[in-house]
Amino acid sequence: MEEIRTENALPVSQATLVCAASIDEAMTAARDIAAAALCTGPEPRPCRQCSHCRKVARGIHPDVIILGRLEDDKGRPKREISVDQIRDLSADSCILPNEARRKVYIIREAETMNIPAQNAALKLLEEPPLGAVFLLCTTNPSQLLPTVRSRCTRIICGTAAGEQDKELESLAEAYLKAAASGSRAKLFGWCSSNEAMDGRRAADFVDCAMERVGDMLCGRKKDLGLSSKQLTDIYALLQRCAAYLRLNVGVKHIFGLLAVDSISGSGNRG
Numbered sequence: 001m002e003e004i005r006t007e008n009a010l011p012v013s014q015a016t017l018v019c020a021a022s023i024d025e026a027m028t029a030a031r032d033i034a035a036a037a038l039c040t041g042p043e044p045r046p047c048r049q050c051s052h053c054r055k056v057a058r059g060i061h062p063d064v065i066i067l068g069r070l071e072d073d074k075g076r077p078k079r080e081i082s083v084d085q086i087r088d089l090s091a092d093s094c095i096l097p098n099e100a101r102r103k104v105y106i107i108r109e110a111e112t113m114n115i116p117a118q119n120a121a122l123k124l125l126e127e128p129p130l131g132a133v134f135l136l137c138t139t140n141p142s143q144l145l146p147t148v149r150s151r152c153t154r155i156i157c158g159t160a161a162g163e164q165d166k167e168l169e170s171l172a173e174a175y176l177k178a179a180a181s182g183s184r185a186k187l188f189g190w191c192s193s194n195e196a197m198d199g200r201r202a203a204d205f206v207d208c209a210m211e212r213v214g215d216m217l218c219g220r221k222k223d224l225g226l227s228s229k230q231l232t233d234i235y236a237l238l239q240r241c242a243a244y245l246r247l248n249v250g251v252k253h254i255f256g257l258l259a260v261d262s263i264s265g266s267g268n269r270g
């Protein structure tokens with residue numbers, strides 16, 4: 001999945017699954033990501049000051065398109081998002097943006113897309129039109145096809161994951177503290193004491209750490225003194241690690257990468 005970067009701001013992937021315990025929470029996070037993707041103000045983005053940020057916040061940005069279940073004739077929401085809605089969205093995404101550099105599509109309750117709609121969405125996510133950004137908001141990602149999920153970067157806000165493995169959480173916390181300390185020795189020490197982890201556990205750890213960083217970027221967890229640039233870099237690094245683990249790259253290499261690239265300033269691709 002190609003990643004669009006908004007110069008050092010929140011890394012905006014072309015397809016993101018925004019998971020939260022409530023749909024409102026997911027939509028709030030999605031609006032923040034949309035603003036970051038369109039923002040032309042100073043960093044950190046979203047700046048919340050430029051005309052794009054202000055329009056997104058007021059819900060009147062012409063290049064942020066929100067799609068959800070339609071209403072029936074009695075004003076009640078229909079059960080599903082239909083394939084026609086996704087086809088319309090797909091056609092629209094080929095049209096140039098009105099004001100911003102790109103268009104952002106937010107799909108509310110993405111899990112209510114029926115199967116044909118999900119398959120249409122999958123096609124779109126596999127070959128997204130240049131510059132279009134898709135944010136799939138959901139409280140229940142398991143109801144989406146695995147193929148759809150796997151095309152998306154995942155951001156988990158708040159307590160969506162339910163009861164997390166406490167040990168994984170403290171591992172993620174220890175890793176982020178080591179990264180925040182700015183001490184390479186500390187970070188190397190932490191990485192080398194964990195590199196014997198098995199691949200599955202390492203993947204869970206990376207997921208958990210990404211979730212934590214996502215929470216920090218959403219402002220839901222304390223940032224441990226990490227700037228949004230640092231958090232963004234760490235998030236991108238963890239995304240790389242997750243991709244490598246899926247390719248069965250050895251855990252030692254993953255922890256080696258974390259040891260070298262988690263502290264900005266040297267050896268970091270930025």
Ligand SMILES: [Zn+2]
Pocket residue numbers: 038039040041042045046047048049050051052053054
């Ligand atoms: Zn802005």
